[in-house]
Amino acid sequence: MMDTFNGIPIFVAVADNAGFSSAARILGISTSAVSKRITQLEDQLGARLFHRTTRKLSLTEAGERYYQYAALANRAAKQAEDAVGELQGEPKGLLKIHLPMTIGQMYIAPLIPEFLARHPGIEIDLVLGDNPTNLVEQGYDLAIRAGDMPDSSLIARRLEPLHSVVCVSPSFYKAHKEQLKKPAQLAKINCIIYSYSSNADVWQFQSAQGEDYKVKVTGNYRVNNSVALRDAVTAGLGAGRLPKIIVKSAIEHGELVALFEDYQMPHKNLYAVYPERNYLPEKVRVFLDFIVDTLNDR
Numbered sequence: 001m002m003d004t005f006n007g008i009p010i011f012v013a014v015a016d017n018a019g020f021s022s023a024a025r026i027l028g029i030s031t032s033a034v035s036k037r038i039t040q041l042e043d044q045l046g047a048r049l050f051h052r053t054t055r056k057l058s059l060t061e062a063g064e065r066y067y068q069y070a071a072l073a074n075r076a077a078k079q080a081e082d083a084v085g086e087l088q089g090e091p092k093g094l095l096k097i098h099l100p101m102t103i104g105q106m107y108i109a110p111l112i113p114e115f116l117a118r119h120p121g122i123e124i125d126l127v128l129g130d131n132p133t134n135l136v137e138q139g140y141d142l143a144i145r146a147g148d149m150p151d152s153s154l155i156a157r158r159l160e161p162l163h164s165v166v167c168v169s170p171s172f173y174k175a176h177k178e179q180l181k182k183p184a185q186l187a188k189i190n191c192i193i194y195s196y197s198s199n200a201d202v203w204q205f206q207s208a209q210g211e212d213y214k215v216k217v218t219g220n221y222r223v224n225n226s227v228a229l230r231d232a233v234t235a236g237l238g239a240g241r242l243p244k245i246i247v248k249s250a251i252e253h254g255e256l257v258a259l260f261e262d263y264q265m266p267h268k269n270l271y272a273v274y275p276e277r278n279y280l281p282e283k284v285r286v287f288l289d290f291i292v293d294t295l296n297d298r
Helices: 002-006 008-017 021-028 031-045 061-087 101-118 170-179 184-188 226-234 244-252 282-297
Strands: 050-052 057-059 095-101 122-128 142-146 154-162 164-168 191-194 204-205 211-215 220-224 239-243 268-275
Touching: 008 021, 021 031, 021 142, 031 164, 031 191, 057 061, 095 101, 095 282, 101 122, 101 154, 101 211, 101 226, 101 244, 101 282, 122 282, 142 282, 154 282, 164 170, 164 220, 164 226, 184 204, 184 211, 191 226, 220 226, 226 239, 226 244, 239 244, 268 282
Parallel strands: 095 122, 095 142, 191 220, 191 239
Antiparallel strands: 050 057, 142 268, 154 268, 164 239, 204 211
């Protein structure tokens, strides 16, 4: 019975990551050790848990049933560790974090060395990327996300608002000045599209009088990274909608021109999100507090 219970975290990791090698990386053990432990678990249960092919690993019917209860048991074990960890003072352990590429690179990642110096008992596994990520399935303790949070089992803590601005390069502004007086004119110029946005092709504005405008934009370049988008705008390719925190310095130094400053664009919020737990791990709590306090100070 104890051998079976000890195999649960490995089984859940393999199921969540659909592979022995990816589970091994997360668990910090060899792929052969993972494979051996799963084989032992299947022998103990008397049932095959995974379909194995050269290209794909998937749960069998027995594996699906076992996973329903194994995942709950694994989650309960983690919560038990969290509960005890709250009483042990200095936070410790591996903290796995997912950050959006540009904001993470510019604002969060530079703070990591200072955080680790304050908390030497913590190790950080930091992943930067703008692709949608399932925190629970991929084993993340925390993520920073921009935009509205869909209903889910995640807890969201609002960090700060993210305001957007439409920018062009000085050369583009000089060449198209007469076409850049009102937001509606964006429909007639080349616009660079951030492809991960939920309203990528429709840019919204509100006038000082409270009137709302929606502009359908088009362009010859779509990109899923804000730095690449900013660089294309700076090079004079067209107009781009970007978070102010990413282009603030470029605007101040005259490298970009902000348009339509008499209009407001709908803002999104920056959130810290993490899986719902009865006990928030101390390592997550101290990182959250550190990020909030440090960003506010700076």
